[in-house]
Amino acid sequence: MGIMIKDLIESTDLISVSNSKHALPAKVEDLTTLAEESVEQVALPIIDFSLLTSGSPDQRSKIVEELRNACLHWGFFMVVNHGVPQSLKEELINSCMNFFDLSLEEKSVYEGENASDPCILDPIICGTNFNPASRSVSFWRDYLRVLVHPVFNSPVKPEALSEGLREYSNRSREIMKELTRAIMEGLELEEENIEESLELNSGVQKFSANLYPPCPQPELAIGLPPHADRGLLTLLIQNDVGGLQIKNKGKWVAVNAIPNSIMVNIGDHMEILSNGKYKAVLHRAVVNNKETRISLVMTNGPSTETYVT
Numbered sequence: 077m078g079i080m081i082k083d084l085i086e087s088t089d090l091i092s093v094s095n096s097k098h099a100l101p102a103k104v105e106d107l108t109t110l111a112e113e114s115v116e117q118v119a120l121p122i123i124d125f126s127l128l129t130s131g132s133p134d135q136r137s138k139i140v141e142e143l144r145n146a147c148l149h150w151g152f153f154m155v156v157n158h159g160v161p162q163s164l165k166e167e168l169i170n171s172c173m174n175f176f177d178l179s180l181e182e183k184s185v186y187e188g189e190n191a192s193d194p195c196i197l198d199p200i201i202c203g204t205n206f207n208p209a210s211r212s213v214s215f216w217r218d219y220l221r222v223l224v225h226p227v228f229n230s231p232v233k234p235e236a237l238s239e240g241l242r243e244y245s246n247r248s249r250e251i252m253k254e255l256t257r258a259i260m261e262g263l264e265l266e267e268e269n270i271e272e273s274l275e276l277n278s279g280v281q282k283f284s285a286n287l288y289p290p291c292p293q294p295e296l297a298i299g300l301p302p303h304a305d306r307g308l309l310t311l312l313i314q315n316d317v318g319g320l321q322i323k324n325k326g327k328w329v330a331v332n333a334i335p336n337s338i339m340v341n342i343g344d345h346m347e348i349l350s351n352g353k354y355k356a357v358l359h360r361a362v363v364n365n366k367e368t369r370i371s372l373v374m375t376n377g378p379s380t381e382t383y384v385t
């Protein structure tokens with residue numbers, strides 16, 4: 077496989093990324109907004125998940141209303157009291173870090189047979205956006221992507237990854253279903269049974285670990301370019317290093333998760349379900365020159381058989 081960024085910076089003395097494929101042409105991005113300090117930090121709405129599942133009817137209605145406002149004005153919110161133990165989050169982050177620490181040879185098992193065909197998803201794929209053979213722009217990110225539902229997959233190494241991933245897949249699916257129900261309620265589009273009509277119990281869950289090693293010239297590179305997510309809702313957890321920015325009212329703002337929260341955002345299927353009322357908001361990841369950032373992202377979609385209208 078081609079070298080990954082983590083292995084590249086560990087094997088060489090990379091001090092500059094300008095004139096390399098990691099540097100962005102000024103036209104692609106407004107570079108002045110890439111430096112962390114030039115972007116305003118905002119506090120996203122906080123949703124108390126426990127009140128949805130075990131609050132009084134009044135408490136639940138209040139959360140439904142808060143979700144409505146969060147979806148309408150931000151497309152991103154932080155969920156607290158979600159029931160995912162902090163220990164599971166830490167274990168998952170550690171085992172993903174350990175995965176990236178494997179040798180290139182061990183990681184290359186997951187190069188992906190269909191990597192060049194976006195229509196075929198490999199059950200497990202690991203790679204980087206760095207392509208030494210290409211002159212086009214590439215991004216400062218290594219990744220591992222695993223399809224975890226309806227069929228569960230996991231790399232065999234490190235061993236702890238598989239167990240944590242299965243547990244997190246199950247728990248995040250429950251959170252996603254409950255949030256979807258509450259969001260539908262807030263839209264007054266209460267379907268008889270949203271789980272059934274979207275076949276959520278056989279929904280597609282894709283897990284990605286994104287690794288952003290320190291970059292010598294972060295102002296010239298980007299971790300992940302602006303995009304909106306596929307699916308209904310995306311759940312994101314990360315280590316303590318910031319880097320996520322979202323586009324809000326026409327400008328980029330930095331969002332930092334409060335400890336022990338899960339960041340959730342609207343995907344394009346939810347935008348369609350809400351008849352365009354809730355937008356799948358653009359977001360991107362910037363990099364820094366000090367610390368490695370890791371984000372663990374679970375996208376949750378309907379089943380492959382469902383037409384979302």
Ligand SMILES: O=C(O)CCC(=O)C(=O)O
Pocket residue numbers: 284286300305312319320359360361371373
């Ligand atoms: O790393 C992040 O904060 C963003 C990751 C992301 O947006 C994605 O994987 O879709």
Ligand SMILES: [Fe+2]
Pocket residue numbers: 303304305359
């Ligand atoms: Fe994303």
